Amino acid sequence: MSGYCVGFLAKYFDVWSHYLIALLVGMIVAQLESLAYCFVRKHQIIANITKRHLIPKNVNDAITMISPFFPIFGYMAFCNAGMKRENQMGYVRKHHPEYIEQFSSLQNFTIYEGNFWFFLIISLSFFGGIFCGCIYTFTTIDMFQMLRKSRRKISATNFRRHRSTVKSLLAQFAASSLLLIPSFCFSVVIMTGIEQSQGIVHVILAIFSLRSSVNAVVLIATTPPFRKFVMRKTSSNNLVIATVAISMSRNSWS
Template sequence: MQPVPLYPLVAGYAMGFLPRLGATPHFCMCILIACLIFQIESMIFCFIQKHQGISKTLQKFTMPNTLVGLLITVFALYTFAVVCLYYRNCLAQNENMAYLKKNFPEYISGFQSLPNFTICEADSYFMKVVIFAVTCGIIVFIVFCIILVNIFRMLNILKHKISRSNYRKHRTAIWSLLGQFATSTVCFIPPLLVVFVIIVGMDDSQLIVQLILVVSCLHSSLNGIVLVVTFPPYRKFVLSFLWRGK
């Protein structure tokens, strides 16, 4: 599926396999939001696993299993809450045209030519959903930063207790995860910026939205580049593959 935004409304239509099966753009967006949040939370859990592995080697700083289980539960509840709140926000399919006739009659002909579309009202409820998602996301990011700082602190201690090659493997894995986490921001920051631009109504908003969407499409390429740069086994595989191709 591929969601396509319809500026200047908080609206869009969907293309791909799921819409052909009758899935609405609203349903597709719920799946996409869940996948984006799950991707970030999965990477944070990878850091938690790495933290636990290093702490077991040091035999200290280990997080209790109950705390790890609590974090996983909170992540799952956050994903479920954001998706459910968003699902309740958008208009029902039979209300879309009535909303356009009342608020944006000049766009009716354009929307009628679309195979499907969904509209979300940028009202107070919508703003509360955005604020809730961003606030909880910031809290999760703070937890991630605490875990990351502790990982680097343990690495400094571990450096003097293991061989240089093993230390280099630990460090490479962490920096590779960190690079992939950084590129993951390209997935969820652009949609938030699009919503912000639509609500604020900046000058040249159409161009700004187009540029933001172009940036969001770079995620796969950036992630591949980061893997090649930060993860030697993957870099070796890519170079050997290219060499065989020649």
């Protein structure tokens, strides 16, 4: 497997693509971990109302303390999975001489072999994704059950607020499928080595790149304070445009 980056850091500062890809891996881990933490945090807020399925404070504190180390570990592990930069062209000449001309035209690329660290990252990503998915599923089902049982214990306003937050988290989880599913498909393609894999990877990366935009739209659409803020700004901008248009029209008639 090989890849290259064409962004600002790679082009103007010559930051090696391997480090940029490793940084992306660490950020993916951080995003999934943060989303799982939000689900657990909201679950515990509702659990405090019903007094069931509470996580002991010492366990919660321990998880909170070790959580920042997972993205760091993902970054460091992926850094060890790459080939040294000075050995890459020698590897191409020895194993894939037909691609020497194409690789020579790239100033910033990285090559990966199937070493221990590479397969460790693939395995941890697979099982970590399943684990996070279980957290999302369990906490969501339990939160809706607890909300139904606590409906008489809290005000209608608080009930709607809690339910809205849960729905927003569910929407964020659905949007994160653009992060999980392409990553899973990418791992399958790499591990199986199927034909036409490069074209498949291009499609996967195109879908993967949509995640930030989709997440932002979903967050605004499903979170009432953000949605009201955007609608208020849009309404005020439309009012300004309409006022300017009316003023220009009057001036033209004058």
